[in-house]
Amino acid sequence: MSLTAGILAGAAGTTALNIAGYLDMTVRGRPASVLPARAAGELAERAGADLGSGETADSRREGLGALLGYATGLAVGGLYGLLAGDRRLPPPVAALGLSAMAMAASVTPLTALRLTDPRDWSASSWVSDIVPHLAYGLTAATVYDRLTRL
Template sequence: MVRSAARGLLAGATGTVVLNLVTYGDMAWRGRPSSGMPAETADRLAGHAGIELGDGEEKASREEAAGALLGYVAGLGTGLLYGLLRGRRDRAVWLTGPLLAAAAMAASDLPATALGVTDPREWSGTA
């Protein structure tokens, strides 16, 4: 079980690093700014939890850091859960990648949607 959990964490870490590389590469290539959604989600979660993040620049920095950490938690948590559920079985490997990607996306987008930070119905298919 420990070995499966470690493999899942490694898979989650790998997926998170790849996502960050693609995201920051896209930002550099197109010259686009980063998304404010993770920071806004972190701010709203902190508000619901009764956690004060400070004021001004200090608050903005904490929101940004907490938003990034939530992304790592989503990626690593998805990998860990996969590792624990999968065990040693090697079934449907061709389906595993897309399902893990969907689970990781849900882990980050569902809280943001539930908190009213974003609405997937308003997302466009173009960048």
């Protein structure tokens, strides 16, 4: 049950993260990040996958980038479920832990692929990354707690 609850919590958290990100884009008028698509393209290239050319390849990179984001959110939730099990963590601890796990799971591969370096981020870039991940953590922790109380 804890793995399933974690995956479901991760799905809810990913939805909250996306809503927070799109709300930020709407309010501040900022463009979508190009990093997920670039990471997808880099990973596809390393795997020897041909994504095509031109607009077709661009569209596939964008789609794969988004799917990688969903996979990350589900995986973080599932891992949390396995680690937490039936333990009742204080909600702020669970939320911060999930936020940190999700942020690390998204930034670490991008950094390893040398597509970004968080040491060079502006304050605005940090806020654009932290706030959606906090939304992920708060939502995932709440959903996980409710599901494991059933």
